[in-house]
Amino acid sequence: MTEANFPVWVWFAIALGSVIIVGLAFYAGRLLAQLKAQNQRRDQALAKRNENLHESIVTIAKAMEQRQCPLSEGALRLVVLLDLRVESTQAGYAKKYPSLHDMYERIKHMPTHEARKQYPKAEIRKMDNEREGYEKELENVILQDVRQLLKDFA
Template sequence: MTIWWGLLGLGVLIVSALAFYLGRLLSQLQKQKLQQQQAKAEQQRKQAEHQQYLLDSIVLIGQATLEDQCELSEAGLRIWVLLENLQPELAQACRYPGLFAMYDCVKAMPTHEARKELDKKELRHLDHLRQQTEIQLADSIKQDIRQLLEILKPVH
């Protein structure tokens, strides 16, 4: 009879230990889920901040361009890259032909140190090409920017 009480006690002890272990596992799982939710929320917050930064940048550059405070080639290059990162479906040559043509003209032109390394004749040629393209596309670029800002205004 005492052997049965001993076995019963041992059984209760084993079940208690397993219940404790299961409780710890469930607690760890709950903590892990919470951490994942927090990480996901943080990632979404950062993504939203990045999207807002892109949007604000496009609007700022667009407005500066319309007020003739930013060169058309600079605006074309910067806005197009920002737009591709903000909403790739908006960055389509057919939607904004002026902006795209300007971007396409200047995207491969060297900048910063690479520009300084060019000989003067090549530099003058590239500047002339860029300036001529700005003159030819000025109205189209500004129209594209106005259209883009109108689309982005409700979001901004």
């Protein structure tokens, strides 16, 4: 059977199949372009978020280094902010800054803000004394971690 002997319906089916294939290819191309644009927007948003986190981390670390922020409060904030960074799982911040994480682990159970108001003053005083004791105990090593963090984030 030669090309000239194909019935009309075969030529019609080939043409229809070609149109469908071209249409699907066009649709797939549009979907890929949309996906690429979506990924770019996501990457830009993550970069902006990391930039804001970076700025906050540096600001808190500088405040701790200059004694404008209590070490315990700074450690709480820094550990949370470091954990929010995109690369936090691969970066191993707990190993890089062990004293900050140690302080965090010691005081994370203590209530803050409005939750503190629900406790009797004697209980709050007891927790504050405990926290301040940890600050005195870990002061030098926390400040070493803070200085290292500032070097790493410079």
